[in-house]
Amino acid sequence: GAVVSQHPSWVICKSGTSVKIECRSLDFQATTMFWYRQFPKQSLMLMATSNEGSKATYEQGVEKDKFLINHASLTLSTLTVTSAHPEDSSFYICSGIPHLGNTEAFFGQGTRLTVV
Amino acid sequence: AQSVTQLDSQVPVFEEAPVELRCNYSSSVSVYLFWYVQYPNQGLQLLLKYLSGSTLVESINGFEAEFNKSQTSFHLRKPSVHISDTAEYFCAVSENNAGNMLTFGGGTRLMVKP
Numbered sequence: 001g002a003v004v005s006q007h008p009s010w011v012i013c014k015s016g017t018s019v020k021i022e023c024r025s026l027d028f029q030a031t032t033m034f035w036y037r038q039f040p041k042q043s044l045m046l047m048a049t050s051n052e053g054s055k056a057t058y059e060q061g062v063e064k065d066k067f068l069i070n071h072a073s074l075t076l077s078t079l080t081v082t083s084a085h086p087e088d089s090s091f092y093i094c095s096g097i098p099h100l101g102n103t104e105a106f107f108g109q110g111t112r113l114t115v116v
Numbered sequence: 117a118q119s120v121t122q123l124d125s126q127v128p129v130f131e132e133a134p135v136e137l138r139c140n141y142s143s144s145v146s147v148y149l150f151w152y153v154q155y156p157n158q159g160l161q162l163l164l165k166y167l168s169g170s171t172l173v174e175s176i177n178g179f180e181a182e183f184n185k186s187q188t189s190f191h192l193r194k195p196s197v198h199i200s201d202t203a204e205y206f207c208a209v210s211e212n213n214a215g216n217m218l219t220f221g222g223g224t225r226l227m228v229k230p
Contacts, residue, residue, distance in 0.1 A: 004159060006159070009157065032216065034216065034217075034218075036220070038223075041125060041222065042222055043120065043219075043220045043221055043222045043223070044206065044208075044218075044220035044223075045220075046217070046218070046219075049217075093159070093160070095160075095216070097216050104162060104216070105216045105218065106159070107152070107159040107160035107161070108159045109157060109158050109159040110154075110159065
């Protein structure tokens, strides 16, 4: 299957700082990428859908000014958690849809964010 | 709106024993069903999916799942597990068969013991 690489795998940051998470499709072009969040012992929840070259679509309850998503190329989407707080500590995971062919989503390995 | 419930957060089992990971869903429309597996430090990988046709679907590594519409379930089974099956398993539903707009369950950690 296609490969999506997410970086970093884990990050610890101080409260009030910003953190950027990268999601790269290594062997396919992803016109659409999805960002999910998983709190401990809870489901993966869709945060937003990003399309290359346009603004992301956020799910209800997700603050677009706090979770900045950029999808400037067909192989890279970034999620920036701005002014992070301890309650933002979570597992963030992205997935990408190939530009052509099979529309199955391929997932990155996820990023564990801990805000202290 | 859709929701997915995985009743067991952890399932410990001895090697070569059978296992069932339970998944129930609710939806007001027809859905498509998926099981994903996440091995340590890796991304989610599609294990198997039900889109239409036969309600029993199989994966290449011996897992199978049966779609039961009346019970709104899609339980995952394997008759004999291996140590290498130790992973987190996620059940998911989608309103489209491409599997890209997914609603996930909370996950079940399968722990296979020697």
